[in-house]
Structure formats: structure tokens, C-alpha cells
Amino acid sequence: MLASAPPELVTQIQPHSLEAVREGEIPLEEFARSLGISVFPQAAPTELQEKQFITHWLYHYYALSAGIDEDPVGEATISGRCSSLPITDVPQAPTMGAQLWSDKTIYSAYYQAPFNSSTCTSDNTDLTKYFVTWVKSPSAQAVRAWLGASDYFKLWINGTLVGQRNSGGGKPYTVDEYKYPANLRAGWNLIVFKHSFPQLGPSTDPDDNKRYKYFSLRFVRDDAGTPVTNLVATFDPDPSCDDKAPYSTATQTRVLFPSVAHLPGRAGSQWRTDIELYNGFHMAWEYRFRYFREGNNSGAPDATRTTVLQPFEGKVFRDALRSSEFFNVPSDQKGYAWMSGAYYYYTIFYGQARAKVYNQASTGTFGMETSLLHPYSFSYRGYFFNLRNGAYRTNLAVIPSKNEGSSYRVRMILSSPEFGTLTKEWPANPSERLTGLAQLNDVFGYFGVGSTSTDRALLYVVFLDTSFSDLYFFPSVTINDNGTSDPEFRLSGNPISDPPIF
Secondary structure, eight states: GGSSOHHHHHSSSSSHHHHHHHHHSSSSHHHHHTTTTSSSSSOHHHHHHHHOOOOOOEEEEEEEEEOOOSSSGGGGGGGOTTTTSSSSSTTTTOOOEEESSSSSSEEEEEGOOEEEEETEEOOOOEEEEEEEEEEEEOOHHHHHHHEEEEEEEEEETTTTEEEEEEEOOOOOOOTTTTTEEEEEEEEEEEEEEEEEEOOOOTOOOOOOOHHEEEEEEESSTTTTBBBBBOEOSSSOOOOGGGGTTTTTTTTTTTEEEEEEEEEEEEOOOOOEEEEEEOOSSSSSSEEEEEEETTTTOOOOOOOSEEEEEOTTTEETTTTTHHHHHHHHOOEEEEEEEEEEOOOOOOHHHHSOOOOOOOEEETTEEEEEEEEEBBBGBBBBBEEEEEESSSSSSSEEEEEEETTOOOOOEEEEEEETTEEEEEEEESSTTTTTOOSSSEEEEEEHHOOOOTTTEEEEOOOOOEEESSSSTOOOOOEEEEEEEESOOOEEEEEEEEOOOTTOOH
């Protein structure tokens, strides 16, 4: 289960919790629920969709040692800042990660109590967790917030305290138990939920209500519970969370489409990129795209697009660069695009977004699927193995981790038994620098060995003279048959140790 879990979740888990899972003290399915992931197939989300429960949240895995009326984070300053950042500037404020839950209840358990590794004991009393999310309303509307929660809580909407329970002792969860009038404004609404527990654990406590805590939230129109169905979900709607953000910001809610193009190819063929999206969530979801053409390092995208998909809706945007329904760029060009708003793990590894590059020719239509990337995919250098030449042509592309002001040079080492080891820099003129996305067509030709036939060349790529010390890169190669077919897209690999030639 951990092998298939998002890496940023795994790094949060303390060793004693992992050991308890391995020993069977914590059931696997239960532990997965605490991470917001499912191990076994879930039933159709009829209730989630019909009642529109809010299940997309930023959260911190381990509870804080604080009671309901204590303020460990400076609650008045919670502003809905980007994910992957501390919730506020208070020194002990926890870092908030994005997650989607497949159940109406958001779950906390005894093994999320603060753990002291030096004494091997947990703090099980007066604990607190914070949850933050956003919903978009098409207009200002008066609604009712229907909430269910164990123990104590406080609920804020756009900075206004809507409801709370802060006395009376522990209490089991009951769905929709608390009903509060609330106002949603037109546009994005910030929701903050504070969940506090007089007691959370220990594992030996026989009372399930003290070992497990739950809450659920939804918005309704009337006392009959008619759900509000015109809300849109997303992560990190603040524009400061998009691709201009530092590497460590919003790392879980951005996805890179490394190749978006509309260009003429060889033999009268035509290249194009199709973008496919699927919303596997029970609420409408907003996706935001920013496209940068080759060479652009201004920080200003050449085109943008915001699109909303309804629950379980899929769309294919054919020839996305040219399409009037997407980027609507009239000229022939290529570039890359960042998508913001969706949780990267489900987007990439659950196949909910795809980019396919097609080459249309008189002999047929040929295509390849390009791998989608996320900020964790960056490289300090690139390794590519078993590259082909002769009947094939290899192209190298490099995308910087941030666009504005990005410039750099590339040193390449190309090695093959057919011609030995060659070293060359790109651009060839040492006074020149690459900017934004750069693509080198025909790598072997650039080295002067374009006529050599091989299928086992190694290419090592190092980035030089970068404009920022924290500028990272996403290198890739494409291989085609020098005609109109057989395109192949490869990301950088990595050897166990550097070959002697490097």
C-alpha cells in the first residue's frame, strides 16, 4: 500500500506507526483511510454526489498539543495560503498537504496523536487538527452548513465563525448533527475547520469513540436538506500558487504537460497535441492551465485556459493549442503547460489527465502519449540510455522549473561503442544561453555523428550557468523514425552510480 501512496504522505508517517501497520496492530484499510486513500474498491459514490459532501481538504497528519480554546497557529491569520506551506507564520504552525477523501467522513485516529520518540509515548489529551479548503459559488447565496463532528470543533467561512462546540466533553460523531446558517460569496470561499479532541487514544482504550474521530460537512439550501449543487471545488485557487511559485509551494496541486504543439512535420505531416481530462470526483472541479511557448522566459504565459468538469465528466480537447475551446493559439509553435488545481497523484497515476501527441500523415495517424510530470519529478542532471540513431532521430527537450528569468546552458556527453565518447555544450557559442523551454533537434547530428547507426548510445546532460541557484529542470527525449511514425517519449533515467565515462 505504501509503495502506491504519494511520497509526501509517506514521509510524514513516523516509524512507530509503520511498525504498528506491519505488525497488524493497525489494520491496513483503517490506516489507508487516515491517509485519505483507499486500498480496496469503493462503492459507487452515490451519497457523496447526491449530498455533495466536502471531501477535498488541506490538512496535517499529526495532531497538535492544544485544546479547543487554545490557539497554537494564530487562527485570525489563516488566509488560505498555498498548500505545502505552513498554515500561518507562527513557528509551530504545521505544513498543510492536499488530499481527497473517498468517504463522506474525514478521519483521525489514535496513531495520529503527537509521539515522543525519546520516551516512546504519545500525548493523547487535548489535541487539535486543522483543515482548510475552498469552494466556488457562482453568486452570493445564503446556505446552511450541515456538519457532523466528534468532540469539539470550530467552523469558519471566509473568516467568520459560523459554528462551534467547545464544551461538554467528548461526543460521538453523528452525520448532519449541527446546522448553521451561512453566507457564501460569489467566487472562491475559504473554509477552515478546527477539530479538537479531549482524548485521542491510546490504542489500548476500549472505547472506539476515544480512538477514532470523524467529521463531515456539506451545504444545503433549506431545512429539508436540499443540497447546494452549483459549487465548484479546487485546490490552491490563489494565482500565487501557480507555476510562478517557489519549488516548495503547491507541489501537490500542479502538473506539467511537457509537450504542447501544433507544427508541420516531415513529408507533409502535421503534429498536434490532444489534452484529455477526467474528473473522478463527486463535485464539479476547476482546472487552470498556463501555456509557455519555446524560448519564452518572461513569466507571462502565451495562453491560459480555465475549464470546469462536472462530476465524473471526461473531455478531450483535440489540437489543444489551436482549439478555440482551449488555448486558441493561431500560429504554428510548440511549448509546455502547467495545470493547477488538481491533486497531482490522482491526476497522473490514476490516469485522470493525459497528453497525446499525434502526427497526421498521408500514410496514417501516428501518436505517442507524453508522460505528465509534477514538481517532484525535477532533475539536477539527465541520463538517457539506449538511444537510437541512423534510421532514427533523437531530440532533446529541457523545461526549467520556473519560467520567469530562466536561462541556462547545457553540457552533453554522448557515448556509444560506435564512436566513443563525445562532449559538447549547447548552445555552441559560450556567450549564448537558453531561455525557457529549449529543444535540440537531432542530437547525434549536433555532435557530428548523424550518419552513425546505433541503438545503445548513452546521453548525460548537465545544466550550467543557471540564472537561479534553485532552478531545476525537466529533461526528456523523443525518438522518431526520421519519417512520420514511431514516435517515442522518454524521461530521464538514473544509473546506480555514474558510468566511468561520466
